Amino acid sequence: MVSMRAFDEVCLDALRRKAIHGELHVGIGQEAIGAGMAEALRTEDAVVSTHRNHYHGLAKGVDRMAFLAEICERETGLCRGRGGHMHPFDPANNFSATGIVGASLPVALGYAHAFRIRDEGAVAVGVTGDGGSHTGAFHEAMVMAGAARLPMVALVENNALAISVPFDDISPTRTVAERALAYSALGLHVNGTDVDKVADSFAAAMEHARSGRGPVIFEATCHRFRGHFEGDPEEYRSREERQKLRDSFDPITLYEGKLLEAGHSDDAALKAVRANEKAKMKALLQDVLDMPSPDPSEALQYRFVEEMTA
Amino acid sequence: MSAIQRPGDRLSMPLPATIAEAIGLEMERDPSILCIGEDIGRAGGVFGCTRGLQDRFGKDRVMDAPIAEMGFAGMGVGLAQAGMRPLVEIMFADFIGVCLEQMYNAAAKIPYMSGGRQRMPIVFKTAGGCIGSAAQHSQCLWGLFAHLPGLKIVAPCSPYDHKGLMAAALRCDDPIVFIEHKALLLRKGRDFRHNPHAPSEAYTVPIGKAAVVREGSDVTLATLSATVEHALAAADALSGEGISVEVVDLRSVVPLDTATTAESAARTGRLLVVDEDYLSFGLSAELSMRVLERLGFSALKQVERLAVPDVPIPAALALEKAVVPGPDMIAEALHKMAQGA
Ligand SMILES: Cc1ncc(C[n+]2csc(CCOP(=O)(O)OP(=O)(O)O)c2C)c(N)n1
Numbered sequence: 001m002v003s004m005r006a007f008d009e010v011c012l013d014a015l016r017r018k019a020i021h022g023e024l025h026v027g028i029g030q031e032a033i034g035a036g037m038a039e040a041l042r043t044e045d046a047v048v049s050t051h052r053n054h055y056h057g058l059a060k061g062v063d064r065m066a067f068l069a070e071i072c073e074r075e076t077g078l079c080r081g082r083g084g085h086m087h088p089f090d091p092a093n094n095f096s097a098t099g100i101v102g103a104s105l106p107v108a109l110g111y112a113h114a115f116r117i118r119d120e121g122a123v124a125v126g127v128t129g130d131g132g133s134h135t136g137a138f139h140e141a142m143v144m145a146g147a148a149r150l151p152m153v154a155l156v157e158n159n160a161l162a163i164s165v166p167f168d169d170i171s172p173t174r175t176v177a178e179r180a181l182a183y184s185a186l187g188l189h190v191n192g193t194d195v196d197k198v199a200d201s202f203a204a205a206m207e208h209a210r211s212g213r214g215p216v217i218f219e220a221t222c223h224r225f226r227g228h229f230e231g232d233p234e235e236y237r238s239r240e241e242r243q244k245l246r247d248s249f250d251p252i253t254l255y256e257g258k259l260l261e262a263g264h265s266d267d268a269a270l271k272a273v274r275a276n277e278k279a280k281m282k283a284l285l286q287d288v289l290d291m292p293s294p295d296p297s298e299a300l301q302y303r304f305v306e307e308m309t310a
Numbered sequence: 311m312s313a314i315q316r317p318g319d320r321l322s323m324p325l326p327a328t329i330a331e332a333i334g335l336e337m338e339r340d341p342s343i344l345c346i347g348e349d350i351g352r353a354g355g356v357f358g359c360t361r362g363l364q365d366r367f368g369k370d371r372v373m374d375a376p377i378a379e380m381g382f383a384g385m386g387v388g389l390a391q392a393g394m395r396p397l398v399e400i401m402f403a404d405f406i407g408v409c410l411e412q413m414y415n416a417a418a419k420i421p422y423m424s425g426g427r428q429r430m431p432i433v434f435k436t437a438g439g440c441i442g443s444a445a446q447h448s449q450c451l452w453g454l455f456a457h458l459p460g461l462k463i464v465a466p467c468s469p470y471d472h473k474g475l476m477a478a479a480l481r482c483d484d485p486i487v488f489i490e491h492k493a494l495l496l497r498k499g500r501d502f503r504h505n506p507h508a509p510s511e512a513y514t515v516p517i518g519k520a521a522v523v524r525e526g527s528d529v530t531l532a533t534l535s536a537t538v539e540h541a542l543a544a545a546d547a548l549s550g551e552g553i554s555v556e557v558v559d560l561r562s563v564v565p566l567d568t569a570t571t572a573e574s575a576a577r578t579g580r581l582l583v584v585d586e587d588y589l590s591f592g593l594s595a596e597l598s599m600r601v602l603e604r605l606g607f608s609a610l611k612q613v614e615r616l617a618v619p620d621v622p623i624p625a626a627l628a629l630e631k632a633v634v635p636g637p638d639m640i641a642e643a644l645h646k647m648a649q650g651a
Contacts, residue, residue, distance in 0.1 A: 046392065080425030089424035096391060096428070100415050106381045107416065110388020110396070117344075117370040124388070137411075140381025147376070302426035303460055305483045309426070 001031035001195060001252050002274055004055050006281040007064065011054065011071055011085070014285055015230055019072040024085055025052040029225035032251035033157055034059045036198025036220075037125070040206040044122040046094035046111035048104040051086050052157070053097040056127055060095040062088065068284055074291040081294040082302060094122075101162075102135025104128055105154060109141040112150035112215075123151045123209045131162025133176045142215065146183035149214035153205050154185075156219040157192065163228045164236035177219040185215040192220030193251045196258075223249045320507060321500040326358035328469045328499070328508045329490070332476040333360060333397065335512040337367055340395065343480055344371040346382050347399025347435075356401060357437065357495040379409035386432050387416045395431045395480060403438035403451045403489060417485040418460030429483045433476075438465075439491035439536055440586060440634045445622035448630070450535070453585075453592035455487045456563040463563040464517055465489040467538035468505035471561060474515030482517060491536040503542045504559070518565035522574060526556035529580040529612075529647055532571045532597060534560040537586050537635060544640040553648050563593055568600040575601055580647055581610055584635050585617035592617060612650060616643045 008026040015024050027034065034055025041047065041060055049056040057067055062078065070077030071085040078088050086099040094111065098104050108126025115122040132138060133156050145152040156176045160167050173179055180187030186208050190201040198220055205216040223245045227234045234242070259265040301307050337343045344367075345360055351374035354361030364372035375382040379400055386398035400406050406413065413434060421430050440448040456463050462484050466472045472490070479486045499506040504523045523538060524545055531541050538559045545555035556574050560567060575581040581601055583594040594615035602613065616635045624630055635643075 046388075048388065077425075079423060079427060082425045083423040087419075087423045089420060089428045091391065091424070091428050094392070096420070098416065100411060103384060103411055103416065106384020106412060107388040107391065109381065110385040110390070110394075111392045112388075113370075113385060114389050114392035114394050137380045137384065140376075140378035141384070143376055143378060144381050144385065302424075303422045304462070305429070307426070 001035045001255065003277040003281070004031045004034050004058055005252060006277040007058060007068070008054055009278070010068070010281045010285040012230065014072050014289070017289070019289060020085060021073070022084060022086065023229035023231070025229050026226060027052050027055045029245070029250065030157060030159060030192070030222045031055060032195040032198050032255075033192050033220045033222060036195050036202050037155070039199050040203040041125070042122065043093065044120060046108065046122065046124040047127065048108040048111070048124070049095070049097040049127045050101070050104055050129060050132065051097075051099050052129065053086070053088060053127075057088055057090070057095055057097070060090070061093050062090045062095050064284060065288065069288045069291055072288050073293065074288060075294040076291045080302070102128060102132040102137040104132070105138050105141035108152055108154075109145055109150065112145060112152035113148070115151055116148070121210060123153060123206050125153045125155050127155045127157065129162060130156060130158040130160065130167045130171070130176065131165070134170065142183040142185060142217070145215040146185050149212065151209040151212070152215040153209050154215065154217045156217060158219050158221045159224040160221070161224065161228070175219055177217050180217040183215065185217055186213070187217045187219070189219045189221070192222035193249045193254055195251055195255050222251070320510065322498055324358060324498050325469055325472060325495055326355065327361065328473050329359040329476055330354070330361050330363060331510070332473040332512075333480070334363055334366065336477055336480040337363065337371065339512065340480070342393065343395045343397065344373070344389070345397045345399065346373045346375050346385060348375055348377060348401050350374060350399050355399065357492075359435070359490070359495070360399070379405060380412060383409035383412035383434070384416065386434070387412055387420070387430070390417070390430050390432045391428060397433045397435055397480065400434060400436040402447055403436045404446050404449050406436065406451065413455075413461065413485070413487070414458040418458055421484065422460060430485045431483045432485045433479045433488050434486065435488045435490070437490045437492050437495060439493055440623050440630060441492045442627050442630060444625035448623040450489065450587040452487070452489055452563045453587045456593070457591070460485065461564060462486045462517060463489065464561065465491070465535040465563065466561055467494065467535055467559055468502055469499045469508040470505035471515050471559075473508040474513050475517060475561065477512055478514040478517050481514065486517070489535065493536050503539055515561075518562050518567060520558050520560045520567035520570040522556060522570065523559045524555065524557040526554040526578065528554045528578055529582055529644060530556045530558060530571065530574040530578045531582045531584060531640070531644070532558040532560055533584040534563070535586065537584050540635065540637045540640055541584060543637040544644060547637070547641050548644055553644060555644060560597075566597060566600065568597065568604055571597060572601045572604045575610055576605055579610055580612040581614070582643060582647060583615045584640055584643070585615070586634060587617060588620055589615070589617035590620050612647050614643060614647055616640065
């Protein structure tokens with residue numbers, strides 16, 4: 001969690017230094033979900049993520065340096081600077097993302113079908129926000145995954161807002177997980193600010209899907225601490241409201257509290273962990289900023305097979 | 311395999327059977343190919359382009375999908391990313407609106423967005439064309455798809471090309487929109503004027519190469535899909551009057567074989583582009599411009615285009631005939647060009 005947050009914090013730094021363009025979506029406040037996923041994911045599993053994809057990529061084992069270099073639009077990035085922060089693709093780790101809300105689920109469905117017919121025992125995770133759970137694509141993918149009992153987990157990061165619109169105002173159901181019934185899927189709902197709970201429950205979801213019992217809607221409730229994107233004026237909520245969320249629902253602070261209470265750690269040790277991760281990520285960013293941008297003369301390259309290099 | 315058929319027998323094959331044969335041969339050759347679409351399994355496709363394939367290859371490789379195009383088009387993207395080679399059938403081109411997202415934002419862009427690291431071998435097979443089915447069931451739309459970078463767009467005419475281009479599409483690592491024409495899908499081999507015979511064995515036709523399907527000296531007519539047949543009919547009709555028409559079958563919109571068209575036009579001195587798709591911002595303007603850019607703006611005596619004049623396809627056949635280029639309309643356009651010479 002600490003290293004994920006440090007990763008996003010250097011992204012903010014890179015943005016200030018104009019190394020990143022476009023609407024950057026960070027996951028600060030949602031680390032328990034990224035970290036909670038990591039344990040149960042295997043290399044052969046697939047994760048298809050969203051516009052807010054950094055933590056899912058890190059959880060999937062995407063190389064940090066290549067990832068940050070891509071976010072910073074470098075030739076040495078995961079996608080040679082052609083994808084950027086919203087469109088990272090790492091075929092070796094079966095990790096991909098989409099900037100189109102809801103569009104991740106059908107792609108995960110494809111992975112799930114391939115895994116099933118090849119009998120590989122792998123699971124496809126399609127990530128969406130609460131907003132994406134209202135799309136037709138979500139429904140269509142769940143219909144097909146449910147009917148064929150495919151090894152798919154729809155991971156719903158319910159941070160209570162789709163840009164400005166509160167989930168409670170527009171959802172016909174109290175949770176997304178309870179819609180699972182309609183698809184013969186398992187529905188799990190978990191406090192997405194408690195990393196232990198997320199990890200246990202996500203592992204159960206993966207096991208369910210992996211063992212051929214069909215798809216899962218795994219919903220983790222959490223809060224986004226920053227704007228929808230960097231630069232969001234956040235007219236829809238007050239500073240105080242935001243501060244209250246930070247004070248009450250920070251998954252890192254909550255976990256540190258648990259460690260302290262159980263006597264597993266002390267203040268100094270926890271501070272050192274945070275400082276250490278920060279320093280590591282800062283050094284990583286420095287390395288990345290020294291890397292070259294793509295060559296403008298190659299702007300047309302990589303559209304078709306004829307344009308591929310080694 | 312069944313007993314060897316003589317070419318004569320094969321001419322009685324419906325075009326969809328030839329397409330099914332191509333897909334079946336490729337599926338035998340490559341176990342990573344699989345088909346998803348509505349009514350393609352039990353029914354073998356509404357035109358029969360996948361008939362018999364589910365029995366041969368099973369439900370996992372020839373899947374009847376629910377009416378959820380966004381879902382199964384995206385499934386195709388995921389399958390391709392997972393190392394499979396999906397053929398996704400969207401019954402009619404008109405329905406692509408509901409899943410265009412997965413085609414133009416995902417399939418088309420991911421190879422580029424990944425810096426060439428994620429290949430996208432996927433064939434979106436669909437039926438287009440105007441056959442009296444009115445505005446929501448009579449469109450070609452290749453101009454629309456061609457406008458979106460990253461997709462290869464194939465629209466064959468002859469049975470020979472349908473088979474060879476389908477095989478080539480299934481072997482290609484890029485996303486391909488393979489547009490059949492509903493009127494051609496209702497034909498048998500012998501109904502075609504050009505290249506009616508598709509041999510029984512597997513073969514490919516290269517994607518992106520046009521073919522001169524009729525030689526002539528007065529005017530070059532470039533077109534594709536069913537309009538090639540109309541063009542050949544019009545050219546035959548005009549030959550009696552001493553007007554000699556060269557017909558180029560483009561076969562694909564992306565890549566667009568400008569060289570073959572330009573070479574022919576340079577010889578005849580005149581170019582007519584005929585397109586069953588909408589006129590504006592489409593194939594006819596694009597090809598004319600590319601030919602002129604290549605040959606120089608004063609190289610040709612005449613450049614004309616004929617396409618659907620920016621109107622939804624009307625239901626009444628008399629109206630459809632008035633807006634969709636058929637043999638008569640093409641002959642008239644050729645006449646006018648001959649007079650203007
Ligand atoms: C199809 C589509 N519509 C709208 C948008 C613009 N958009 C980007 S993110 C977003 C909100 C998504 O909310 P949610 O799914 O809850 O994810 P979160 O941003 O909260 O992580 C919107 C409307 C988009 N990218 N795609």
